[in-house]
Amino acid sequence: MTVPTPTIHVVDDDAPFRESISRVLTLSGFDVRQHASAGDFLLAQINSDVPGCVLLDVHMPGPSGIELHEAMVARGESLPVVFVTGRGDIPTTVRAMKSGAVDFLTKPVERSVLLAVVNAAIERQRERFGQAHDDNALLARYRTLTVRERDVLACVVAGRRNKQIADQLGISERTVKIHRAHAMEKLGAGSLAELVRVAMRLPQLPPAP
Numbered sequence: 001m002t003v004p005t006p007t008i009h010v011v012d013d014d015a016p017f018r019e020s021i022s023r024v025l026t027l028s029g030f031d032v033r034q035h036a037s038a039g040d041f042l043l044a045q046i047n048s049d050v051p052g053c054v055l056l057d058v059h060m061p062g063p064s065g066i067e068l069h070e071a072m073v074a075r076g077e078s079l080p081v082v083f084v085t086g087r088g089d090i091p092t093t094v095r096a097m098k099s100g101a102v103d104f105l106t107k108p109v110e111r112s113v114l115l116a117v118v119n120a121a122i123e124r125q126r127e128r129f130g131q132a133h134d135d136n137a138l139l140a141r142y143r144t145l146t147v148r149e150r151d152v153l154a155c156v157v158a159g160r161r162n163k164q165i166a167d168q169l170g171i172s173e174r175t176v177k178i179h180r181a182h183a184m185e186k187l188g189a190g191s192l193a194e195l196v197r198v199a200m201r202l203p204q205l206p207p208a209p
Contacts, residue, residue: 006122007052009044011035011068012084013060017107021055021084024111025118037061038068046079053102053121058085058092066092070099078128080121084109135201142202144186152179156192157199 008030012018015036022032031052035041039062041054054072056065063071069081083096086107093104102121105113145153148169155165162180166173180195189195 004050005029005031007031007033007047007050008118009033009035009041009046009052009054009079011038011041011054011060011065012057013037014057014086021109021114024114028115030118038063038065041068042071046077051122051125053080053082053118053125055084055118056081058083058096059087066095066099069096069101073099078125080125082117082121138187138198138201141187145183146179149179149183149186152176153183153195153199156180156183157196 008025010018010022010025010032012021013036018034018036022034025032033044035044037060056069058065065083065085069083072079072081080102081100082102083104084107085092085104096104102124103117105117142150148171151169152165155168160168162173162176165176169176180192184190184192184195187195187198189198
């Protein structure tokens with residue numbers, strides 16, 4: 001399968017800087033999209049499933065870069081953001097990092113620093129995609145469990161022993177062990193400890209009966 005070229009969105013009202021940084025990124029093998037304002041970026045057709053990141057100026061006419069980033073977070077956008085500004089300050093930097101920015105760079109930006117941060121942002125996104133894929137696969141495996149296997153699993157995660165689970169569910173300890181073994185097999189867990197760790201990754205594990 002062909003790996004798509006990462007797309008870098010440069011959002012900055014400073015046209016000469018936008019052109020300069022876009023040229024550096026293009027020569028480094030990235031697909032670059034330029035946006036002169038936060039509004040232009042919001043109106044563009046952005047595919048968040050394509051690897052990449054946003055290089056975002058802080059101070060722009062209209063919505064600021066900080067406001068755009070917070071809107072992206074609220075909408076669940078997965079593109080990582082790197083702020084680039086000509087006049088940063090501590091409160092703005094703290095606000096940006098708290099909202100999940102990858103980094104905060106000050107103009108002018110050295111080429112080596114820029115590329116290192118952009119590559120780190122793309123790697124973060126890929127890790128996030130990988131985790132989401134793993135979580136979806138785990139949820140799909142969990143859905144193959146029978147109702148009784150789910151009950152036993154919930155009890156195991158709650159820390160109950162086989163006898164306690166058997167008494168609670170009105171079944172024999174042997175049946176509990178069988179259901180637990182089936183759950184382990186379906187969830188790909190090789191031990192009881194691993195079964196618990198895997199189950200804790202489920203987004204909505206029902207409470208034990």
